[in-house]
Amino acid sequence: MRDYTVRALRWERGWELHIDGVGVTQVHRLTEAEAAARDYIALELDVPADAFSVLIVPSVGDGLDEEMRAAREATAAAQSAAAEAARSTRTVAYKLKREGLTGKEIATILHVSPQRVSQLLATDTERAGA
Incomplete structure (x- = not known):
């Protein structure tokens, strides 16, 4: 499956979608970007719209990127640290239980x-039984 990166550049009337190796299209709202890019790629390359993946990379400028x-x-x-903390807590709880x-x-x-x-x-x- 082919991956397409779409740089979404903000401008006064919406978003300009620069699709690597394919072309450029526009949308009014960023929420419309993936569907529009997918349609554009499918039409330009004459392939099914579900035959590839699309990654939208927004750029708003003014140092916000x-x-x-x-x-x-x-x-x-933070999510990774929370997952590690949960794993550690589970391990310690299990060991304490084994200690009686x-x-x-x-x-x-x-x-x-x-x-x-x-x-x-x-x-x-549950994990031990799996």
């Missing part, structure tokens, strides 16, 4: 609710 990129990277880093601690004791140690401990241990039990 770098700020948008930094915000996306920070969000991705009760759910309430584990909750106290981990600073979570007993219900959260039940969820953590159920996740590990």
Whole structure:
């Protein structure tokens, strides 16, 4: 499956869509960009609209592009850190349970609710059985 990158450049009447290796089209709203780019590519190349993927890369200028990129990277880093923290918490909860601690004791140690401990241990039990 072919991938097409579409640079969406903001201008006074909407967005100009620069489709790598294919051409340029326009839309009024960024929310219309993927559908318009997909239609344009399909027509220009005479291929089905579901035969390729489209990646819209918006550019608004005024220094905001770098700020948008930094915000996306920070969000991705936070999500990754949260996932790692959850994995670590599950592992510790399981090990504490194996040591004979009760759910309430584990909750106290981990600073979570007993219900959260039940969820953590159920996740590990499900994974162990898989």
